[in-house]
Amino acid sequence: MKLTVLGKYGPYGKAGDGAASSYLVENEGEYLVLDMGPGTLSRLQAAVDVKKVRYIWLSHLHYDHTSDFLAFRYLLEDLGHRVTLLTHQEDSDWYRLLTDHPLIAVQNIEENEPVRIGTMTLRFYAMKHTVPCHAIRIEGEKTLVYTGDTMYNENIPVAVRGADCILADCSKPVGFKGPHMTADIAEKLYDEFKIPIIATHLSPGYDPTQDFAACEGITVAEEGKTYEI
Numbered sequence: 001m002k003l004t005v006l007g008k009y010g011p012y013g014k015a016g017d018g019a020a021s022s023y024l025v026e027n028e029g030e031y032l033v034l035d036m037g038p039g040t041l042s043r044l045q046a047a048v049d050v051k052k053v054r055y056i057w058l059s060h061l062h063y064d065h066t067s068d069f070l071a072f073r074y075l076l077e078d079l080g081h082r083v084t085l086l087t088h089q090e091d092s093d094w095y096r097l098l099t100d101h102p103l104i105a106v107q108n109i110e111e112n113e114p115v116r117i118g119t120m121t122l123r124f125y126a127m128k129h130t131v132p133c134h135a136i137r138i139e140g141e142k143t144l145v146y147t148g149d150t151m152y153n154e155n156i157p158v159a160v161r162g163a164d165c166i167l168a169d170c171s172k173p174v175g176f177k178g179p180h181m182t183a184d185i186a187e188k189l190y191d192e193f194k195i196p197i198i199a200t201h202l203s204p205g206y207d208p209t210q211d212f213a214a215c216e217g218i219t220v221a222e223e224g225k226t227y228e229i
């Protein structure tokens, strides 16, 4: 299983060369895109033949995780390519805007209802954010968990148990008050489960690398890098 970081910042990209929230997962030739934040569509095209991408999953509908999905439809039209969007159903104008297109099939996900795509089994867990958000557990050749955006909550240990890697929203400085995890919480998570953590969702003006210097199990996500899980 491979994970490529297309964008790691939030709630917007870093000046010059940083993009917001998007990741590409490959498992035995099947691709799954996790979120599609601003600045990442160009990187997706550079990373993969988009015609091979059949599934997109959106953790939640904040703009920094979804906005390039709108421009993506122009590319789908040019390619005559159809995709399935996996996300939870929401009664909102943004949900309707994101989902309403003839080349986009929508599959609404639910907690406790696994979805099988290709050789991957996907499981979803409700997270704690300012809007409905899910973590995804991807079980294939390896098991990868992406937390989406969240504060620490009781579903995180359930989602990550036995996984090979956690891609986690845990890059805020200690003391940060907001709907994301901080560096000290990431260290506690690593101490408890001993699962390698890739820290992501960086604020454009803050680099948590020093926070994790003493914890060898946590690395800060690098845009453009492909990780072998």
Ligand SMILES: [Zn+2]
Pocket: 060, 062, 129, 149
């Ligand atoms: Zn968010």
